[in-house]
Amino acid sequence: MHHSTTISAPFHLRRLLSEVLTIAWVLATCYLLWASLRYVTDSKHPVLVVSSESMEPAFYRGDVIFLSNCQQKIHVGDIPVVWFQNRSLPMVHRAIEVHYAADSVKADSTFRQLVLTKGDNNDVDDRVLYPEGREYAYREEVVGLVKGYVPYAGWLSLIVSDRQWILYLMLGAVALFVR
Amino acid sequence: MSATTKIAVHSLADLKNTSDDALPNYLTSLKFKQNHTQTDIRLALGYTAVAISGALFYIDWKFGWEVTKPYTAPAVIAYFILNTAFSYWIWFVENGVIFEGEGKTGKLRIQTSTKKHMPVYNLTAIFTPTYASGSSSSSKSTTGPQQTLHLRAPFTRWFTADGYFVAKPFQQWLASEIPIIGAADPKNVVEDIGRGNQTQTEAERVLNLGGDSNVLEVLEQLKKGAAAVGGGAGTGSSAGKGGKRRK
Numbered sequence: 001m002h003h004s005t006t007i008s009a010p011f012h013l014r015r016l017l018s019e020v021l022t023i024a025w026v027l028a029t030c031y032l033l034w035a036s037l038r039y040v041t042d043s044k045h046p047v048l049v050v051s052s053e054s055m056e057p058a059f060y061r062g063d064v065i066f067l068s069n070c071q072q073k074i075h076v077g078d079i080p081v082v083w084f085q086n087r088s089l090p091m092v093h094r095a096i097e098v099h100y101a102a103d104s105v106k107a108d109s110t111f112r113q114l115v116l117t118k119g120d121n122n123d124v125d126d127r128v129l130y131p132e133g134r135e136y137a138y139r140e141e142v143v144g145l146v147k148g149y150v151p152y153a154g155w156l157s158l159i160v161s162d163r164q165w166i167l168y169l170m171l172g173a174v175a176l177f178v179r
Numbered sequence: 180m181s182a183t184t185k186i187a188v189h190s191l192a193d194l195k196n197t198s199d200d201a202l203p204n205y206l207t208s209l210k211f212k213q214n215h216t217q218t219d220i221r222l223a224l225g226y227t228a229v230a231i232s233g234a235l236f237y238i239d240w241k242f243g244w245e246v247t248k249p250y251t252a253p254a255v256i257a258y259f260i261l262n263t264a265f266s267y268w269i270w271f272v273e274n275g276v277i278f279e280g281e282g283k284t285g286k287l288r289i290q291t292s293t294k295k296h297m298p299v300y301n302l303t304a305i306f307t308p309t310y311a312s313g314s315s316s317s318s319k320s321t322t323g324p325q326q327t328l329h330l331r332a333p334f335t336r337w338f339t340a341d342g343y344f345v346a347k348p349f350q351q352w353l354a355s356e357i358p359i360i361g362a363a364d365p366k367n368v369v370e371d372i373g374r375g376n377q378t379q380t381e382a383e384r385v386l387n388l389g390g391d392s393n394v395l396e397v398l399e400q401l402k403k404g405a406a407a408v409g410g411g412a413g414t415g416s417s418a419g420k421g422g423k424r425r426k
Binding site for chain 1: 215218219221222225226228229231232233235236239244247248251252254255258262
C-alpha cells in the first residue's frame, strides 16, 4: 500500500503478515484437528496416558489410550474412564457391574446408568475410591470408553508431568536449535 | 540490500528467497507499480481461517467444552472450505508468482521456481508490452500481444562464492532477457552479464576495446584514406563498394 522511496530496506507489511500467517496457520490447524477429534468422539478427553499399573496386563504405565463417548450404554467388560468432579485424575478401570436406577428417570426418559468398576490388576473393586457414600459411578461421570491404545507412546508425557522443569528444558533446547 | 547479508550458498531456499526478494525491489525502483491483489486475497483467506479457529479456541477457553461443542462442526466445515480455497489459491493461482505489476513499458507477471538439488533459477515472465506511439505531445500507446518467456540461470551469476548477493548482474540478466524491463532500464541491457554496462559495437568487441580507446577513430581514418587511394586508381562506383568490403 505504501511504496517506500528511500533506498534503505523498507518495512514490508505484507511480508510480515505472510510470515506470521504461516505460523498462525499451523497453530490454527492443530487446534482444529484437536477440536474435530473431540467432536467426533463426543469426549472432552479423547486421548489420555495411563499412569497406574491397575489395569495390567491390558494397559501399562505410559500407554496412550483413545476414548470415544458415543456409546451410551456401558456393558460389563467395557473400560470406562471415570472422572469424578473435583478429582485431578480420572480412573481407567473395567466395568464389572452395570445397573439401571429405576427410581431416577432422566430428562430423556431413560433410566440412570450405574456402573461399578474394578482394575484388572487390583484385588478389590473401586468402591473405596468413589466419593463419600457413593456405591456406583454414573454414566455422566464417564468421559469415554477406551476403544484403542498405543503402547509406550506416552512415556515422555509421564516423565514431564512428574518433573515440569524437563518440559521447559526441552522447549529451551528447541528454541536454541531452531534459530 | 545487496551484499549486506551473507547467506548459505548451499541452501537452495536461501538462494531462491534472496533472489525473490531482490526482484520486486528492483522492479519497483524502475517505477513498476506492484499489484498486490493476489497477495491480499491469499492473506484474507488465510487469516479468516485462522480467525475461525481462534474464535473456537477462545470460546473453549472461556466457556469450556460443553458450550463449544455445537459450534465445532460448523467451524470445522468452514475452516476446511477456506483451507481448500487457500491451498488452491497458493498452488494454482499464485503458483510461484513473486511479482505482478504494471509500468510505463507494460504489464508484467513473474513466477519463479527451483528444482530440487539444482542451483538454477527458473523464471517465467508473462508480459504485455506497451508501445508509446506518436509524438511526445500525445499520450497514445498501443499494447502488444501477451508474451511468455521461460528463463533459466544458475545462481552463480549473481551470488559470490561466499554467499553475497550482487545486484548488478541480477539486474542485467533481467533487463537483458525481458524486453519490457530492458525498455525501462536500458543501461542494464548488456551482451555479457557482469562485464561493462555499455553496449559495444561489433568492432569494439572483436578488438576487445574499452571505452576510452581511439583505435576505432584511427581505423576509420585509415579506411577513408585507403578508399581515397583505391578510388583514385580505379573507377568511382566499384571502388566505393570495394573499399568497404576489402578484407
